[in-house]
Amino acid sequence: MSDYSSKVAFITGGSRGIGLAIARELARIGFGKVILGDVDEEEGLRASAKLRSDFDTESAFIQMDVSNESDVVAAFQEIREKFGRLDVLVNNAGVAQDSFLEKLSLENWNRVIDVSLTGTFNCTKQAIALMKESRAGRILNLASVSAEMGNIGQANYVAAKGGIISFTKTAAKECARHGILVNAIAPGFVRTRMTASIRPDITEKIVAQIPLGRFAEPEEVARMARFLVSEENTYITGQTVNINGGLYV
Numbered sequence: 001m002s003d004y005s006s007k008v009a010f011i012t013g014g015s016r017g018i019g020l021a022i023a024r025e026l027a028r029i030g031f032g033k034v035i036l037g038d039v040d041e042e043e044g045l046r047a048s049a050k051l052r053s054d055f056d057t058e059s060a061f062i063q064m065d066v067s068n069e070s071d072v073v074a075a076f077q078e079i080r081e082k083f084g085r086l087d088v089l090v091n092n093a094g095v096a097q098d099s100f101l102e103k104l105s106l107e108n109w110n111r112v113i114d115v116s117l118t119g120t121f122n123c124t125k126q127a128i129a130l131m132k133e134s135r136a137g138r139i140l141n142l143a144s145v146s147a148e149m150g151n152i153g154q155a156n157y158v159a160a161k162g163g164i165i166s167f168t169k170t171a172a173k174e175c176a177r178h179g180i181l182v183n184a185i186a187p188g189f190v191r192t193r194m195t196a197s198i199r200p201d202i203t204e205k206i207v208a209q210i211p212l213g214r215f216a217e218p219e220e221v222a223r224m225a226r227f228l229v230s231e232e233n234t235y236i237t238g239q240t241v242n243i244n245g246g247l248y249v
């Protein structure tokens with residue numbers, strides 16, 4: 001069993017949902033420092049306090065918008081000053097603003113791309129600089145089954161997530177020489193606030209198409225995330241791992 005007590009993990013969009021489940025999974029296996037970065041300060045501070053009380057981990061919250069470069073630079077500066085290193089980055093922050101393509105506003109197009117794709121770029125760029133110093137690191141990006149299948153009403157979202165899959169391949173090739181492994185996970189439908197607003201009749205139709213017959217729980221995604229960012233993963237890089245109950249095979 002590896003000793004992660006000196007390791008530092010940073011999870012964007014970590015205040016709730018999949019990001020928080022990943023943060024909790026890393027705290028559970030002994031990560032000494034689990035830092036959450038999120039726009040939502042109230043939820044983030046609460047989640048961070050609960051991490052400290054539930055696990056033997058030091059947890060901090062940094063309020064930030066991943067799409068804003070100066071927020072991201074300041075967040076990584078804070079990590080460098082307080083913790084001196086970074087072992088794991090999870091680029092999890094994302095938003096969905098669904099609309100049929102013909103009605104999709106440029107504003108909604110840009111917002112979804114800015115948070116998911118540009119946010120992933122902004123954080124990865126800063127993380128490489130820190131991880132290079134220890135010649136090791138793991139970066140995990142959140143893609144989606146929607147990017148692989150295409151999904152009605154989600155042109156902005158699938159473009160962002162498809163971009164993340166391609167970005168992951170290039171980042172993996174560039175980072176390999178620094179000992180940094182970069183992967184993505186592509187969840188199917190996961191029970192979080194993001195999917196809570198799907199109409200019940202639509203949810204029923206989606207579930208009917210999922211061979212395992214249900215949405216995933218965030219913890220089921222977090223277990224694969226944990227493996228990919230752990231020291232057990234020594235040779236997987238540039239990949240997108242599907243966690244979708246058989247929806248897309």
Ligand SMILES: NC(=O)c1ccc[n+]([C@@H]2O[C@H](COP(=O)([O-])OP(=O)(O)OC[C@H]3O[C@@H](n4cnc5c(N)ncnc54)[C@H](O)[C@@H]3O)[C@@H](O)[C@H]2O)c1
Pocket residue numbers: 012013014015016017018019037038039040064065066067092093094095115116119142143144145186187188189190191192193194195
């Ligand atoms: N829920 C699903 O079915 C599903 C499926 C595939 C992929 N994903 C992806 O997984 C990730 C997490 O999704 P979730 O379902 O947990 O969503 P969620 O809405 O429950 O959580 C998203 C978190 O990101 C934060 N966030 C939003 N914009 C941000 C910004 N600009 N900067 C920093 N933080 C920001 C939110 O405050 C929130 O805490 C997203 O990238 C999402 O696209 C989700």
